[in-house]
Amino acid sequence: MxxxxxxxxxxxxxxxxxxxxxxxxxxxxxxxxxxxxxxxxxxxxxxxxxxxxxxxxxxxxxxxxxxxxxxxxxxxxxxxxxxxxxxxxxxxxxxxxxxxxxxxxxxxxxxxxxxxxxxxxxxxxxxxxxxxxxxxxxxxxxxxxxxxxxxxxxxxxxxxxxxxxxxxxxxxxxxxxxxxxxxxxxxxxxxxxxxxxxxxxxxxxxxxxxxxxxxxxxxxxxxKPPVLRNKMITHRHVHIDQALKTPQFYLLWLVLCLNVTAGIGVLGQASVMIQEIFKGLVTPAAAAGFVGLLSLFNMGGRFFWSTVSDYIGRKSTYFVFFAVGAGLYAVVPSVGMAGNIALFILLYAVILSMYGGGFSSIPAYLADIFGTRYIGGIHGRLLTAWSTAGVLGPVLVNYIREFQIAQGIAKTDAYNVTMYIMAGILLLGFLCNLLIKPVHEKHYMQHDEFDELDGAYPLDEYRNTNPSTLTKTAS
Structure with missing residues (x-):
């Protein structure tokens, strides 16, 4: 067996x-x-x-x-x-x-x-x-x-x-x-x-x-493996344990955690939120349809944005998530007060597509930075960011809402402060993504450390040289 x-x-x-x-x-x-x-x-x-x-x-x-x-x-x-x-x-x-x-x-x-x-x-x-x-x-x-x-x-x-x-x-x-x-x-x-x-x-x-x-x-x-003109993509590998010693791992951890925090709290309260913001205008059945639509965009965004990242790069894709997402969250309260249900739904559909895209783009981002050999293990350790966000996001949305209501704020306005906080969280993620640079030379595995290859590149491509000089491809 x-x-x-x-x-x-x-x-x-x-x-x-x-x-x-x-x-x-x-x-x-x-x-x-x-x-x-x-x-x-x-x-x-x-x-x-x-x-x-x-x-x-x-x-x-x-x-x-x-x-x-x-x-x-x-x-x-x-x-x-x-x-x-x-x-x-x-x-x-x-x-x-x-x-x-x-x-x-x-x-x-x-x-x-x-x-x-x-x-x-x-x-x-x-x-x-x-x-x-x-x-x-x-x-x-x-x-x-x-x-x-x-x-x-x-x-x-x-x-x-x-x-x-x-x-x-x-x-x-x-x-x-x-x-x-x-x-x-x-x-x-x-x-x-x-x-x-x-x-x-x-x-x-x-x-x-x-x-x-x-x-x-x-x-x-x-x-054939392309000539490495993009310094954010490597053909070499960082060992799973060594990856934890790099600042890139923790910046990427924050990037995922902050992106998920901004989306998961809203996703968990979507039905209640739209009914309270548009009180009397949205029925429970319509709110359930809203939740289903968000799930559809969450799913579609995972494929759409990860595919887009193959063309514009992973770092640029996350810049879009954070910059556009922060702007959308900042606009949501005004749209809610204006009573524009259609635009409200559209904004959240885009936000949830980028929430899903964050999950699907992060493994490729990790592979670009750390190589493919230990990507499964490194990705697994990074997913602790999801666990953290799974607690942090709902707590922020629920407790801030309760605090607002306790202060006498109407339920229709109780989510406004939360949306501005989510915009701030995404701006913090933008800064973390900005700080991500290529891994330092000392963290890469050297030629004599390989006991087997990952199947993507031949042995003679792994030289103890600067990645930017690797132009050789196998016949």
Whole structure:
């Protein structure tokens, strides 16, 4: 069995069609993207005992809210520690373990609902499922970058787009299953958790079994590594542990954290926000449509902006995110006070597209700065920025809103200060991105440190020379 999961076992033949790899990645990311739709279970879980209405012994929403928070926290933790393990064992084993954790997390949660023990939901979906989220998120990324050295941004966008769109499948599927299994003695959550756990395990396992890595020295037909005129892109590598000693890693950590903080807090409160700002003009059903539209732009932005970054560069792409995003956040309060619902929706659609684009562009940004060899591990450690933003963003939006209301500010105006703060956060991100420079020569791995190559470039390109002098290409 270890041989079946080994890195050597999944090395593709030279004539392998690289376009078979993105579906394997999508089969994982479309599953774990269900995390964005977990809120559909919150209301039914508050009446597991009461049935048609909550009883005194039922769980409260405040208790249930920790399930999603734990999942995001353990996503970051597992990605940080599992990324280095991924580089050692390869994507097949990592993706299979992710399938076991994510699918198993649903089954443990189902058992927790059956026993009415909320700690089992914390353990199942929150901890074990969160580990599956983290391992599943990082496992296809480095493989796609190595298969598409000519289109790094597009490649990562294809997979991470699936994570943004997973909720569009997971939410209606959850509702459909709960309606099907609902009865006079059950709200249908136990059965839904069990079915979804099995379906997600199956889909993710198919992805794990079909993933392939490129052979050594492989490159796309007719493509040659370009002459390095862009100092922000390297053909060499920084070791995963050495990357943590560079200022570039921490600047990129802040870049991701600040971009996500500005978007995730609003995304979590989008339905309530638009109803309160346009009180009496937006119905709950229309607000739900607004949330769905934002999810669509979040998903589409992951592919669009990461592809754009292949042409204008990763640093320039983030400049767009921060400069344009700050301007849009600053304009939003005026648009809300003017009562222009259509423009309000358009502004937030663009903002959420850049929020999604930040996730899909960061792996290629890391590969440009640190090389492709340890990109999976470095990306995993950087995702702790997501965990931090997942707590910071909602806290800023929720607590500032509550403070404003407590001071007598009308609910229609309670988000104005928050929007200006988000604009300031993005301007801070702009400065962090401005400070990012090429890695210092001392951090690169030297010629005699390579025990194996990443498959993208031949050995004789790795010389202890300045990257700008590397013009040789293999025949």
């Amino acid at each position: 270890p041989g079946f999961f080994s890195k050597q076992r999944i090395t593709a033949s030279p004539d392998y069609n690289r376009w078979l790899v993105p579906p394997a990645a999508l089969s994982v990311h479309l599953c774990i993207g269900q995390a964005y739709a977990f809120s559909v279970f919150n209301e039914p879980l508050t009446r597991v005992i009461g049935g048609s209405a909550s009883s005194p012994d039922d769980w409260k929403l405040t208790e249930l809210g920790w399930i999603f928070s734990l999942a995001i926290v353990f996503l970051g933790i597992s990605a940080a520690f599992g990324g280095k393990w991924l580089e050692k064992v390869g994507p097949r084993l990592t993706m299979f373990v992710a399938a076991c954790c994510f699918g198993g997390g649903f089954l443990i949660s189902a058992f927790g609902v059956f026993l009415h023990q909320i700690w089992l939901l914390y353990l199942g979906y929150g901890v074990i499922g969160g580990i599956g989220l983290g391992l599943g998120y990082v496992s296809p990324v480095s493989t796609l970058i190595k298969w598409f050295p000519d289109r790094r941004g597009m490649a990562t966008g294809m997979a991470i787009m699936g994570f943004g769109g997973g909720a569009m499948i997971g939410a209606p599927l959850s509702v459909l299953l709960m309606d099907y299994f609902q009865s006079t003695v059950s709200v249908g959550v136990i059965e839904t958790f069990s079915v979804m756990g099995g379906l997600y395990f199956l889909s993710m396992t198919i992805g794990a079994l079909t993933i392939r890595t490129p052979p050594e020295d492989w490159r796309p037909e007719g493509w």
